[in-house]
Amino acid sequence: MRKKSIVGVCILTVLAPVAALTAAAAFLYAVQGTSSQASVVTVVPDTTSSLPSNVSENTNTIAIPMDSGAFSITSWQLVLVNAETKLPDSFQPQITEAFDKEMDERIVEPYTQMYTQALEDGISLWISSAYRSPEKQQELFEREVQQNLLSGLSEIEAQQKAEGAVQRPYYSEHNTGLAIDFNGVTDDFKNDDAYQWLLDHAQEYGFVLRYPEEKEDITGIMYEPWHFRYVGVENAIRMNELGLCLEEYVNYLQLHPQQESEE
Numbered sequence: 001m002r003k004k005s006i007v008g009v010c011i012l013t014v015l016a017p018v019a020a021l022t023a024a025a026a027f028l029y030a031v032q033g034t035s036s037q038a039s040v041v042t043v044v045p046d047t048t049s050s051l052p053s054n055v056s057e058n059t060n061t062i063a064i065p066m067d068s069g070a071f072s073i074t075s076w077q078l079v080l081v082n083a084e085t086k087l088p089d090s091f092q093p094q095i096t097e098a099f100d101k102e103m104d105e106r107i108v109e110p111y112t113q114m115y116t117q118a119l120e121d122g123i124s125l126w127i128s129s130a131y132r133s134p135e136k137q138q139e140l141f142e143r144e145v146q147q148n149l150l151s152g153l154s155e156i157e158a159q160q161k162a163e164g165a166v167q168r169p170y171y172s173e174h175n176t177g178l179a180i181d182f183n184g185v186t187d188d189f190k191n192d193d194a195y196q197w198l199l200d201h202a203q204e205y206g207f208v209l210r211y212p213e214e215k216e217d218i219t220g221i222m223y224e225p226w227h228f229r230y231v232g233v234e235n236a237i238r239m240n241e242l243g244l245c246l247e248e249y250v251n252y253l254q255l256h257p258q259q260e261s262e263e
């Protein structure tokens with residue numbers, strides 16, 4: 001079921017179907033196909049603000065304020081982006097340069113602390129990819145389409161195949177500036193000391209493994225040992241304690257609003 005992954009640009013491979021459509025973004029989803037088949041997912045912007053039935057009415061505005069509490073699902077830290085959830089218009093990445101890459105300026109300090117502690121522990125972390133602009137994302141997508149066309153596929157086939165390998169602009173977590181790909185983006189990273197160190201310590205700095213192996217059906221992305229995401233320290237620790245990926249955690253907070261921090 002795995003499709004190809006191109007080393008170096010953190011190609012996101014979409015597994016089908018994506019099981020957990022969280023309600024963090026107000027979109028309508030039309031999913032075709034059965035649970036045992038690859039699904040074609042059509043995303044239609046929701047102009048009526050209707051929400052999935054499991055979301056109470058008083059949460060019908062999903063905004064991402066920049067200064068909200070850590071546990072709030074409306075916090076910038078928990079912005080959810082995946083193959084079916086577009087980067088919300090209300091989320092404006094605050095991009096700056098650090099470590100010769102671009103990332104959201106709000107994660108520079110926690111990343112620096114993590115990097116420094118890792119180094120003290122004899123672990124070398126380096127960033128292969130962090131923020132990607134929607135324009136860059138479009139470029140990657142178009143490059144993928146071109147490669148598919150060259151291999152003899154029709155225009156439609158080339159587009160469809162590309163969608164399985166590269167996210168479209170605004171559908172990649174790298175468009176948030178909160179995601180970091182480490183140390184060369186290779187599957188071998190899972191055997192690296194740096195990976196084990198991150199599993200043990202990343203949460204202390206607010207980062208989580210975004211696409212765990214056992215959550216492929218929920219994230220819609222194949223296991224990516226190199227891809228970590230900033231969610232804030234409190235959220236990272238709770239996600240790991242609860243064993244939830246971001247899709248599940250956002251859903252959990254929606255279903256258990258009393259669990260949200262009052263801060």
Ligand SMILES: [Zn+2]
Nearest residue numbers: 010180181227
């Ligand atoms: Zn990545």
